[in-house]
Amino acid sequence: MTEQELHTVRDGISGDPFNEDLNARIYEHFPVETESRQLIDFYRQLQRNHPDDWRHLVNLARAYSATGKDSLAVVQLQKLLRTDSSLLEVWMDLALCYQRLKKTELALRALNSAIDIDPSFEKAHLSRARLLVETEEFEEAAAAVVFSLSSEKLSQPVVDWLEKLDEFLEAKLDPPKSLLESAPS
Numbered sequence: 451m452t453e454q455e456l457h458t459v460r461d462g463i464s465g466d467p468f469n470e471d472l473n474a475r476i477y478e479h480f481p482v483e484t485e486s487r488q489l490i491d492f493y494r495q496l497q498r499n500h501p502d503d504w505r506h507l508v509n510l511a512r513a514y515s516a517t518g519k520d521s522l523a524v525v526q527l528q529k530l531l532r533t534d535s536s537l538l539e540v541w542m543d544l545a546l547c548y549q550r551l552k553k554t555e556l557a558l559r560a561l562n563s564a565i566d567i568d569p570s571f572e573k574a575h576l577s578r579a580r581l582l583v584e585t586e587e588f589e590e591a592a593a594a595v596v597f598s599l600s601s602e603k604l605s606q607p608v609v610d611w612l613e614k615l616d617e618f619l620e621a622k623l624d625p626p627k628s629l630l631e632s633a634p635s
Contacts, residue, residue: 451479463496467505477516486517504530508540511547520547538564538571545577554585570603576633579615583625592619607634 451459456479462472480489493513497506511526527544530537541564548557558581564574575598582591595616599609611633618625 451475460492460496463509464500467496467500467503467509473509482516489513490517490519504534504537504540508543511543515543515547515550520550523547524551535563536567538568538574541567542573542577545574545581549581554581554587557581569601572604572608572634575601575604575612576608579612580630580633583615583619583630588619588622588624592616595619605634 459472459475459479462469463476466472476492477489480486480492482489490510490513493506493510497510500506507526507530511523511530514520514523514526524544524547527540527547530540531544541560545557545560545564548554548560558578561574561578561581564571565578568574578594579591579598582588582594595612598604599612599616604612611629614629615625618629
């Protein structure tokens with residue numbers, strides 16, 4: 451990417467921080483394996499230039515996370531949640547960071563916080579069920595699935611997937627990996 455193209459992409463992200471295509475171009479331009487410092491600096495500068503737009507802080511946290519610095523990402527996400535605890539995607543990012551840090555209880559708390567804020571937030575219901583199964587907390591997974599199924603605000607594909615998962619958990623069988631991977635998105 452030329453310097454001019456980089457400026458154009460930077461301007462685009464300034465106005466639309468969660469633009470997937472533009473962010474993907476930045477990750478291509480600054481490969482995590484070789485240019486992690488430049489990637490972080492890019493997002494840190496955007497966050498400094500736009501301190502009132504919380505999405506830039508999320509992008510910085512995601513850059514930290516992508517470069518293996520989940521602890522620094524957690525700090526940024528927690529800072530953001532102290533000012534606005536209603537940001538569902540931030541709770542999800544925080545849960546993912548905690549998962550990678552092998553802090554399952556904290557990841558579950560983050561997912562539960564997202565569900566408490568919005569009981570219809572399907573992504574959190576699905577992530578919680580998968581995390582509990584992946585960590586072999588089958589009894590807790592069964593309870594979480596029953597809780598999720600009691601919500602009347604989930605779409606039919608999510609309900610169907612949770613019911614399939616529940617069949618395995620109630621029969622005290624390990625759910626197949628293929629089922630976990632087939633969760634609706």
